[in-house]
Amino acid sequence: GKNEYDLLIIGGGSGGLACAKEAAKFGRKVAVLDYVEPSPQGTKWGLGGTCVNVGCIPKKLMHQAALLGSAIKDAQHYGWNIAQPVHHTWSVMAQAVQNYVKSLNWGHRVQLQDKKVKYFNMKGSFSDPHTIRGLTKAGKETIVTAENIVIATGGRPKYPMHVAGALEYGITSDDLFWLKESPGKTLTPFVFNVSLECAGFLTGIGLETTVMMRSIPLRGFDQVSTQMASLVTEHMESYGTKFLKRCFPTKVEKLESNRLQVTWKNTDLRTEVTDSFDTVMWAVGRAPDTETLNLETVGVKTNSETGKIIVDASEATSVPHIYAVGDITEGRPELTPTAIAAGKLLAQRLFGQSSELMDYDNVPTTVFTPLEYGCVGLSEEAAVQCYGSDNIEVYHAYYKPLEFTVAERDAAQCYMKMVCLRERDQRILGLHFIGPNAGEVIQGFALGIKCGATYPQLMKTIGIHPTCAEEITKLHITKDSGLDATVTGC
């Protein structure tokens, strides 16, 4: 029989929605299934996926709240009279953020409606390559058939199951943004940047925050340089976040006071320590949401180690007419804009006679820690590995944002470096920037790298004065020279 839909998308997140709306533009019959399995703590949310609900959006807003805390301090240096005490109320912030997120959920539903995309608030699983079984919360079943199916179910935070009490008493980023009450004194044992960003804004709004890490920070970002990661964490330390290095948790227990007692081991000292916290937030990576999809039934292949869906350059899985986009796909960056772009291009290839494939090279990113880190292209380590240290030149500078001067802020970790090829035209391979508004600074330069920018071209570009970004156009001290890389603005 004929399939009901031209395109069915399982997962209403960044990738799924972008794909659906693009396909609908071509007059196709499109349906989206979205379902949020509540977190172990019971948190759930509406249409829009991770970015909107428990990712980029609430994260950046809470980061902004923390930045405003610093702004209040700065303001006093600039002449603003602010009566002490100044304090932060979590519930005011949380409610404002949650309300905005809910408006986005609503906005997405309206958009789908406007574009005549059918939306099912159901959990989908495969019955056969063209048939999806949708299940509502109440257990009601609906069968949907489609010519093409896109899997865009994203990922969910992992729990360290080997730590006793981790699941029962800990929360994850899925819960943090929806807390009605302040998380209080927080411990976040982590591996990935999510934790640093959260620890950063929690510190910024005045909460006692501790980050526990076994080894180096900011793994998982291939383009991230160890040097940059260290500067970011150094700044956080001076900012007030406590770091427990070379430690890992062994168990979490609940105390009579309802606080949590965490026990951990220090790998160097081989000691065991305990302390109590109000909240323990795990950030040990995300697992692809494929378990309940029934992929084995239809033969969609996944990576045995990561569990992610294997796709080719056109986002196709091992089964014809079944595709995948976003965080669920193997070897792709876990970023909203790449999911959106991939989803759009996929729809254009399926229904719009386009043959344009997604370009995953030189994707810029930013980590929104208290002092932000933006980058595009290769890390120094990757460039050395790829081309050999003799063939690359690294220009760098420690700079001071003008606004820090009157505010009497320490700029010790405000740093930038550019990795270039030594030979011929000195093409720029990677750019790394730590400082305020790092995302805004890096975006335009990502365009430059896309255009094949070279070091001489960058030097010909006149700077905008006074900005932080202009220092990039003035980079001239090389790491090799061994010279002091501190530059003065004027």
Next chain:
Amino acid sequence: DYDLIIIGGGSGGLACSKEAAALGKKVMVLDYVVPTPLGTSWGLGGTCVNVGCIPKKLMHQAALLGQALQDSRKYGWQYEQQVKHNWEIMVEAIQNYIGSLNWGYRVSLREKSVTYLNSYGEFIEPHKIKATNRKGQVSYHTAETFVLATGERPRYLGIPGDKEYCITSDDLFSLPYCPGKTLVVGASYVALECAGFLAGLGLDVTVMVRSILLRGFDQEMAEKVGAYMETHGIKFIRNLQIFIQVEQLEEGMPGRLKVTAKSTEGPEIFEEEYNTVLIAIGRDACTRNIGLETIGVKINEKNGKVPVNDEEQTNVPYVYAIGDILDGKLELTPVAIQAGKLLARRLYGGSSTKCDYINVPTTVFTPLEYGSCGLAEERAVEEYGKQNLEVYHSLFWPLEWTVPGRDNNTCYAKIICSKHDNNRVIGFHVLGPNAGEVTQGFAAAIKCGLTKELLDETIGIHPTCGEVFTTMDITKSSGQDITQRGC
């Protein structure tokens, strides 16, 4: 006595001197600040450091922080409702910082063995200048090559009371008392930036504009800059005004001034009282009293500026000029610095690289900042013809503005592409927070031949303002609505 004498220790002059000294030359810099009519003066470093970019951006930051304080309450921060700004604390902090820069330059010149004279320099015969210091002591110096880098000073209205009672940007940044209720005369970026931060600090501000805002800039963007300022409490008087006089009603810090002006349209007289009148109607080149006639250096009689060839050479072969005094070039610090450095390298370093004045990016630091690179839309239409252009545009709402409920559908992004040249980006315009940080990278990309296709292929950083340029779909020619409705 010297290989090179530079008259003017500002952005251009200092950059040139340090580069020449690094190449082993014997260099002298003369810098002298003629006090303003009200007696304001400052140290080594030129306009940018003392009465331009630096104090301007710091006061702009103070105003932005005022806005941040308002936002912070929506983000959960709580403190007493009454928040007032203390002008004196701000000026002291800023002047201290500037003082450290003045000092830093003196040290830097000493370290590089550049001779510095705090004296007024003027030509008395070919290859020779007379230097007069504050005490009237005179010395004479000769050099093989000279560079003019004397910059500009604010123009006055030429009416009774202007020099006696009005201030300019030369006075504003070190004003020892709060200016109070202020009338800003002019529509230059200086006028709008100053009006902007004064209002942001809580002052009652009126801007008197003779015709258009930001002459020379993209007018659509200029109007949006002005509209935002008006929405945020800055009054604009837009009908043509002819000034008659400024009288002092009361002395003080600030005093009370009465401004009388006439409309060009009819017989109505405009009369209003202000504490401060800030004149920002333009700047005049400091070329009239430095003896240029003596040695035959031609200047543009209309504006006093110095015409040069593409190697910054005047009509007199051993005399060069850089910075704000150049005729037909951009009045920007980074341009002056770049020109100064490259000139030194060409003179003494065997280089032949000329300063690239094409696609120089700028940013106007008004309350809502405006960054641009390349052509204004009207210029592009003039040069290429409307049918050969495609203009993409978009409104955007910075994520940080959502929670405090700040102006939606106000921030704006626009790019102008040349259809017959692969849709190459020939004009880039952004109105939004951190416009300078956003624009800088795009300027580099434009230098590398940015096209619309490359923009579309590039992934945005999420969530930022800059990413809007990677997802611009709507063209002006389509007439489609660009009103934003959510994520």
